[in-house]
Amino acid sequence: MEEVRKRAEELRSLLNYHNYRYYVLDSPEISDSEYDKLFRELKDLEQKYPELITPDSPTRRVGAPPLKEFGIVRHRLPLLSLDNAFSYEELLAWRKRVVGILKKEEFDLVCELKMDGVAVALIYEGGLLTRGATRGDGWEGEDITQNLRTVRSIPLSVKDGSSFEVRGEVFLPREGFKKLNEEREREGLPGFANPRNAAAGSLRQLDPGVTAHRFLDIYTYALGWSERETPPPDHFSALALLESRGFKINPYNILCSSIEEVEKFHQRWKEERKNLPYETDGIVVKVNRFDFQDALGSTGHEPRWSIAYKFPSKEAVTRLLDIGINVGRTGNLNPYAILEPVSVGGVVIGSAGLHNEDYIRAKDIKIGDRVAVHRAGEVIPEVIGPIVSERRGGEREFAMPQTCPVCGAKVVRLPGEAMHRCTNAACPAQALERVKHFVSRGGMDIEGMGEKLCAHLLREGLIKNASDIYFLSKEDLLNLERMGEKSVQNLLLSVEESKGRPFQKVIFALGIPQVGEETAEILAHEFENMDELALAAPEELSLIPTIGPKVAGEIVSFFRNEGNLKLIQKLKEAKVKLSQEERRITLPLEGKEFVFSGELSFPRKEAEEKVKAQGGRVGSSLTSRTTYLVQGKSPGSKLRRAQEEDITIIDEQEFLRLSG
Numbered sequence: 219m220e221e222v223r224k225r226a227e228e229l230r231s232l233l234n235y236h237n238y239r240y241y242v243l244d245s246p247e248i249s250d251s252e253y254d255k256l257f258r259e260l261k262d263l264e265q266k267y268p269e270l271i272t273p274d275s276p277t278r279r280v281g282a283p284p285l286k287e288f289g290i291v292r293h294r295l296p297l298l299s300l301d302n303a304f305s306y307e308e309l310l311a312w313r314k315r316v317v318g319i320l321k322k323e324e325f326d327l328v329c330e331l332k333m334d335g336v337a338v339a340l341i342y343e344g345g346l347l348t349r350g351a352t353r354g355d356g357w358e359g360e361d362i363t364q365n366l367r368t369v370r371s372i373p374l375s376v377k378d379g380s381s382f383e384v385r386g387e388v389f390l391p392r393e394g395f396k397k398l399n400e401e402r403e404r405e406g407l408p409g410f411a412n413p414r415n416a417a418a419g420s421l422r423q424l425d426p427g428v429t430a431h432r433f434l435d436i437y438t439y440a441l442g443w444s445e446r447e448t449p450p451p452d453h454f455s456a457l458a459l460l461e462s463r464g465f466k467i468n469p470y471n472i473l474c475s476s477i478e479e480v481e482k483f484h485q486r487w488k489e490e491r492k493n494l495p496y497e498t499d500g501i502v503v504k505v506n507r508f509d510f511q512d513a514l515g516s517t518g519h520e521p522r523w524s525i526a527y528k529f530p531s532k533e534a535v536t537r538l539l540d541i542g543i544n545v546g547r548t549g550n551l552n553p554y555a556i557l558e559p560v561s562v563g564g565v566v567i568g569s570a571g572l573h574n575e576d577y578i579r580a581k582d583i584k585i586g587d588r589v590a591v592h593r594a595g596e597v598i599p600e601v602i603g604p605i606v607s608e609r610r611g612g613e614r615e616f617a618m619p620q621t622c623p624v625c626g627a628k629v630v631r632l633p634g635e636a637m638h639r640c641t642n643a644a645c646p647a648q649a650l651e652r653v654k655h656f657v658s659r660g661g662m663d664i665e666g667m668g669e670k671l672c673a674h675l676l677r678e679g680l681i682k683n684a685s686d687i688y689f690l691s692k693e694d695l696l697n698l699e700r701m702g703e704k705s706v707q708n709l710l711l712s713v714e715e716s717k718g719r720p721f722q723k724v725i726f727a728l729g730i731p732q733v734g735e736e737t738a739e740i741l742a743h744e745f746e747n748m749d750e751l752a753l754a755a756p757e758e759l760s761l762i763p764t765i766g767p768k769v770a771g772e773i774v775s776f777f778r779n780e781g782n783l784k785l786i787q788k789l790k791e792a793k794v795k796l797s798q799e800e801r802r803i804t805l806p807l808e809g810k811e812f813v814f815s816g817e818l819s820f821p822r823k824e825a826e827e828k829v830k831a832q833g834g835r836v837g838s839s840l841t842s843r844t845t846y847l848v849q850g851k852s853p854g855s856k857l858r859r860a861q862e863e864d865i866t867i868i869d870e871q872e873f874l875r876l877s878g
Contacts, residue, residue, distance in 0.1 A: 222263060226270045229260040233276040237370055273346050274375030288422070289361035291351035294383065295443050297337060298356055298516055300502065300526040306481055309503070312525045313477050316505060319514055319522065321842060326506040327474045328453050329483045332526055333437055334414045334497040335389030336421055338366060343381045347374050352421065355659075365421050368430035376463045383442030384465060390417040391496045394433025412565070413497050438465040439502070451839070452506045473506065480527070488529050500528035509839040517736055533592040535605060536560035540585055541572065541616045543623050547651030548731050549640040551618065551629060553578065555589070555601050562593050570599035574636045575618045582606070584613035622647070643781060649676055649683065652729050656684035660735055661727030662716040666709040674698060684727070685785045687713060688792035717794045724789070724796060725751070728782070731772040737765065741773075747797035748786060752777040805833025807877065809845075813837045815857055816850030818870055828877040840865060848873045 233256055257276065264271045271277070303309040317323055339359065341349040350366035351359035366372055369388060390398070390413040398416055399409035410416035420432035441449075441456040450456040454473050461467040470487075474480050484501050491498050505511055505523040514522040537558040544552045553572040560567060570591055572578055583589065587604040618638050620629055627642030640648065653672045657664040664687070675681045680694050690713070695706040719727075722742035726735050733741070744762055745751040751773075759770035776782055790796060812829050813836075814822060825848070826836045837844055840859055847860040847867045860867050868876070 219267075222267060223270060226260060226263050226267075229256055229263070230272065230275055232256055233260060234274070234374070237276060273348075276374070288424075291339075291349060291354075291359050291361045293339060293351070293354075293357055293359060296356045297339060297353040297359070297385065297442075298521050299353075300524055301520045302500075303525050303527045309480070309525070309527050310477065312503075316514060316522065320510055322510075324475075325510055326452075326454075327477070327480055328457075328471065328504045328506050329474055329480055330439055330471045330502045330504070331468055331487060331491075331494075331498045332500040332502045332528075333387035333389050333439075333468075334412075334499050335387040335417050336414070338362070338386055338388055338421075338436075339442060340366065340372065340384045340386065341381075342376060342378070342384065345376050345379050347372070360422070362421050364426040365423060365429040368426050369434045369436055371436050371466045373464045376465075378446075378463050380444065380446045382444040382446065384438055384460060385440040385442050386436045386438040386465075388417055388421060388434055388436045389413065389496055390420070390433060391435055393495065394435075398432060435496075436466060437468045439468070450508075452508055453504055453511075454506055484527055484529075491529065498529075500526050502526055509837065509841045512837070513841045513843050530592075532562055533590050533602065534560045534562045535588055535590055538583065538585060538587045538589045538601070538604075541578070542569075543619065545622060545624050545640055545645060545647035545651070547648055547655050547729050549643075549645065549648050551622070551638040551640065553616070553618070555583075555591075557589075557591065560591065562591055562599065565593070567591065567593075567599040570601050572601055575616075575638065576636055578616055583616070584609075585616055586613040643779075646676060653681070653684050653687075655729045656727045657687070657716075658727075661723060662719050663723070664709075664716050665712040666705065667712070671698075683781075683785050685788035685792065688717070688789070688794065717792065719795065721747075721795060721798050724748070724794060728776070728786075730776045732769045733773065737769065740765065742798060749796075752783070752786070807832035807834030809833075811835040811837050811841075811843050811845050812848055812873070813840055813844050813846070813856060813860075814848045814850065815860075816853035818848075818850045825873070825877075832877055834877075846873070846876075 236256075260275070261277050264275065264277055301312070303312055316325075337353040339351050339353070340347060341351075347367065348363075349361065350363040350372075351361055353359055366388070367374065372386075392413065395410070395413040395416055402409050410419065416432070417434060420429050420434055423429045423432075438460050439457075440453070441460060450459050454471075457467050457471060472479075472483060474483065480501075480503055487498065487501060503525050505514060511521070511523040516522055538555050539558055540556040541553050542556050544554060546552055553574065555570045555572050557568050557570060572583070581601070581603045583601060583604050588608040589604050590602040591599060592602055593599055618629070618631075621627065622629055622640040622642060622645055624647035625640065625642050625645040627640050627645060629638050630641055631638045642648075650669075650673055653676065654669055656662055657667040657672065667687070675687075675690075675698075678698070680690060681687055690710070692706055692710060695701050695709065696703070720742070722735075722739040725741050725748075726733065726738035740762060741751060745754065754773070754777075756767070756770045756774050759765055759773055760767050765773075786796070807829060812834055814825060818825055829836050835843075840847065840856055840863065844860075844865050847856060847865050849857060849867055849869055857867070
């Protein structure tokens with residue numbers, strides 16, 4: 219039996235090695251038939267002796283039973299999306315913001331090709347892959363561990379006994395995309411529109427065996443969190459560490475010392491991307507040093523230390539049939555292009571954004587024009603401009619309506635504003651948009667309350683505003699078309715559950731102009747309840763970081779509106795949560811950051827826990843946010859740097875006094 223165990227270990231080691239040579243390095247050492255022979259031998263051994271099966275066995279990549287549903291994974295650190303730059307000027311503006319926060323002109327930047335795939339998080343514990351999840355909403359993703367195990371370029375185990383998270387982009391190479399669609403065509407199935415859709419669909423298969431045959435690949439692009447005692451100091455070093463552990467890293471990643479080098483990298487791949495075996499829609503630019511990344515932090519959804527610098531998006535030319543008007547929840551009239559359907563980047567579009575009247579005038583866009591269309595950021599359809607040379611004389615100018623196309627009220631454009639606005643606060647279109655915003659996922663997240671149902675409820679007079687949703691009865695809903703007993707029951711349950719949403723969700727759901735999710739979160743932190751927020755003066759609001767006079771003015775105006783106050787009163791009556799869970803207690807070390815250098819008389823980990831328990835933060839290196847350097851015996855170079863940068867230096871005794 220010992221000989222069998224050793225042979226199984228040898229086979230696993232050989233197969234993992236050859237997987238790495240084939241799928242990561244693209245440099246196989248044995249033929250497919252030789253590999254298959256080794257694989258069959260291991261599979262036979264494991265079938266005969268099931269006790270020999272290990273989690274990292276190559277045979278575990280395929281063969282797990284189909285899943286009934288995907289579980290939810292809460293990310294230890296959020297997987298944030300990236301802000302976009304569509305021009306060199308926008309890239310320079312991003313760098314200027316970074317310089318303004320860091321107070322430094324020189325810092326290294328890492329450039330990577332931006333893969334057009336699906337972001338995933340891989341969790342390793344004791345060197346073994348134990349969990350894999352999608353990005354999801356950034357905070358929670360779907361558990362797709364079994365499917366990710368089928369991706370050959372993802373190592374099932376690594377020579378690193380620590381626990382850590384690796385982030386990467388799963389994608390479908392062009393050749394794999396072509397083969398997949400050819401197979402689907404032979405089976406009489408519709409083809410996928412583009413490789414990204416195909417990759418996403420492949421990872422969400424309930425049967426991992428299907429995923430295993432989808433030609434998926436991955437490039438690892440970041441070390442998420444790590445419990446290593448000495449984590450790498452910067453992003454480029456982290457990528458090198460991951461590569462040394464067997465993870466597949468894009469070979470074109472580079473370290474740049476200037477923004478000009480970044481632009482050269484962007485220009486190169488803008489031209490050469492067509493020669494790559496996979497789709498890429500831009501480059502990702504990252505501040506290299508981790509201490510600088512910490513100092514820069516993030517907004518509600520995006521890290522300030524990174525940006526996606528996009529390539530010019532794919533374009534198409536089609537006919538502008540007409541210009542329609544949407545009325546938003548604040549009364550803004552939003553013009554949009556009604557197009558002759560056209561495929562752009564694998565997606566058929568029939569409408570596109572036109573921003574406002576000034577945009578239409580500046581671009582000299584006329585109804586009937588042949589127009590160039592692209593997908594801004596590869597997502598949002600947008601009209602670039604007309605093909606003037608193809609005009610035949612029948613095109614006509616667009617005129618913004620003088621009355622609201624929904625309610626007939628007067629339309630105004632105030633001085634200094636780009637948008638035209640309906641003057642009727644009771645406009646049905648505004649009411650619909652406000653209700654849709656209120657029930658959206660970012661707001662009260664009422665499942666089953668889609669646009670059609672919202673419109674139907676308003677049309678039937680069952681609701682006049684969002685607060686009325688909480689007073690709908692079972693009988694009200696059962697009388698509506700296509701509403702059965704089960705769907706009504708589920709909807710009422712979701713409405714009831716929404717009453718307990720966090721305070722910041724309620725603030726966002728109200729639809730206060732200029733108040734997005736991040737600002738709503740800040741307001742929920744600053745004010746104990748809705749009454750306190752409603753009474754806040756403009757001067758008080760303007761003192762809050764990131765809230766300027768304009769946003770403060772919008773907040774005050776919102777709470778001076780009688781209709782809005784009545785809505786909030788009805789939310790109170792419905793027992794919707796309009797306050798914080800509890801007022802947070804300010805801890806002694808809150809807002810202070812400690813960095814340690816030298817040996818203490820007690821374990822360093824104990825010192826760090828003291829800081830965190832009192833609300834403070836522990837830094838690994840000195841930054842502009844460092845409050846104290848704690849000096850122990852035999853301090854290193856941090857002491858000299860702290861003296862040079864005038865950072866307060868304290869000894870162990872003073873540290874114990876501060877930390878209690």
